[in-house]
Amino acid sequence: MKRKLSCEEKKAKKVSFLKKNGLSLVGGFVFFLFLVSSSGTAMAVPSFARQTGLSCSACHTVFPELTSFGRQFKLNGYTLTGIKTINQTKVKKDGKKSAILNLLSISPISAMFQTGITHVNKTIPGTQNNNVEFPQQMSLFYGGQITPHIGAFIQITLDDESGTIGMDNTDIRYSNHSNGKIPFTYGLTLNNNPTVQDVWNTTAAWGYPYTASGVAPTPGAGPIIENLGGMVAGLGGYGLLNNLFYFEFTGYGTAQLGAALPPDASVAGVIKGIAPYWRFALQHQWTKTYLEAGTYGMSANMFPMGVSGLADKYADFAFDLQYEYMFSKGQFTLHTTYITEKQTLNATHKAGDSQNLSNKLNTFKCDGSVFLKAGVNFTLGYFNTTGTADNVLYAPADMEGSRAGTPNSSGILAQFDYLPWANTKISLQYVAYSKFNGAKTNYDGSGRKASDNNSIYLQLWFLF
Numbered sequence: 001m002k003r004k005l006s007c008e009e010k011k012a013k014k015v016s017f018l019k020k021n022g023l024s025l026v027g028g029f030v031f032f033l034f035l036v037s038s039s040g041t042a043m044a045v046p047s048f049a050r051q052t053g054l055s056c057s058a059c060h061t062v063f064p065e066l067t068s069f070g071r072q073f074k075l076n077g078y079t080l081t082g083i084k085t086i087n088q089t090k091v092k093k094d095g096k097k098s099a100i101l102n103l104l105s106i107s108p109i110s111a112m113f114q115t116g117i118t119h120v121n122k123t124i125p126g127t128q129n130n131n132v133e134f135p136q137q138m139s140l141f142y143g144g145q146i147t148p149h150i151g152a153f154i155q156i157t158l159d160d161e162s163g164t165i166g167m168d169n170t171d172i173r174y175s176n177h178s179n180g181k182i183p184f185t186y187g188l189t190l191n192n193n194p195t196v197q198d199v200w201n202t203t204a205a206w207g208y209p210y211t212a213s214g215v216a217p218t219p220g221a222g223p224i225i226e227n228l229g230g231m232v233a234g235l236g237g238y239g240l241l242n243n244l245f246y247f248e249f250t251g252y253g254t255a256q257l258g259a260a261l262p263p264d265a266s267v268a269g270v271i272k273g274i275a276p277y278w279r280f281a282l283q284h285q286w287t288k289t290y291l292e293a294g295t296y297g298m299s300a301n302m303f304p305m306g307v308s309g310l311a312d313k314y315a316d317f318a319f320d321l322q323y324e325y326m327f328s329k330g331q332f333t334l335h336t337t338y339i340t341e342k343q344t345l346n347a348t349h350k351a352g353d354s355q356n357l358s359n360k361l362n363t364f365k366c367d368g369s370v371f372l373k374a375g376v377n378f379t380l381g382y383f384n385t386t387g388t389a390d391n392v393l394y395a396p397a398d399m400e401g402s403r404a405g406t407p408n409s410s411g412i413l414a415q416f417d418y419l420p421w422a423n424t425k426i427s428l429q430y431v432a433y434s435k436f437n438g439a440k441t442n443y444d445g446s447g448r449k450a451s452d453n454n455s456i457y458l459q460l461w462f463l464f
Contacts, residue, residue, distance in 0.1 A: 045141045051080075052081065061333070064210055077151040081144075088101035112138065115133060116132075116457055117458050118130070121455065122452035124217065133213075137160065138157070140156045151175070167192065170193075172189070174187050190235050194229075195296070200322050202320035202336070205229065207335065213455060220407070222385070232253065236248055236249055244282060246280065254269075267306065269302055270307050271302055273301065288326045292322040294321075298316045302314065312344065314344075318339040321337075340360065342358070343359040345359065355405075360387055363383070366381060367379055377418075380412065382411075383412075394407055409450075412432050414430045423462055425461045433451060
């Protein structure tokens, strides 16, 4: 939801975000290809419908929210097929046949297009209001089976600000089942965004709002787990036991597009070694209701600049819940997530870029929606960010600074969606801030109020 920036401003903006989370201001150009995926966009792609022969509504209510079937489809590696495949087998030593090729007869390629217009309550100084993004985002996807046990979700995106094309959200999976009495699904995931592999709509990669304005101002601070998309690569294992207990462990390392490889003194925000990510969840499906309750987190040591010297330490712990109730004409859904982050800013504090050696950052998000089968969806959400006061990390600055020296921000987000067709969505979104970067009035030290950043956003989103 950030305002549009020039190419050079965008590079600096990426590093400004990292500074507010304890990283250096230097070296922002290495994030040049960090694409629109950072806006939280999440996808439901027609590639899967072509592969399975099922309508989009089999896996989604209002895309990209997953149904129970959609969650199982993802956990099973995107490999369910309902169309003719090209097969090859080989005979093993015991005389049994084994499949060595199971190729889809059509390529599971699809595309997405988003465009929107944004009105900000008070025009951002030096800009004009009522801005159109055309396109806001345009993507190509490969989504579906690669081999009998391997499938992928791969997104390539055009960035409307820089005009460049690059890798976006990607999740490549191996999945299989045990033959025991208790059902057990297990697999491996190779991905480039912590939580993109998750099957619930409570985590950063797939959480509400699923799309947002690229023009309207947004608070600058956020936990590290929500802001590594496109900057890392991770390999991990997961399992679902008895369709009840889910667990996952994944390790992430730096994999920045457009940066020196291997990382050297010119690269900012490099993960030292491996950053572990973990996820546990319990779920149960009743006749009309579904409930998931879980926890997840990540620990990362990061060099502010280069790959030597002190590293800043981040520890994120999160709790989430998803509730669904189906009724005759639709479904009610509730999501909520709480993340607490501990920052030990060894390098940043020594460099004089933070007032404190240790800081905390907490975020809480909650949203409830009512979906009607007629193609109408209403959502109301609340968000709140709080953190330790630090007058250096959160210094006063026009628009994006904090006069109070805190990241505290809160507000509501309301959205109306209309789906005239299963692959087309028209959305009207309203964001209202009660507090922005630490204050309700004069939050930046230049006289701007939190409510000045309230915005109305109208978007068209279709997939084909």
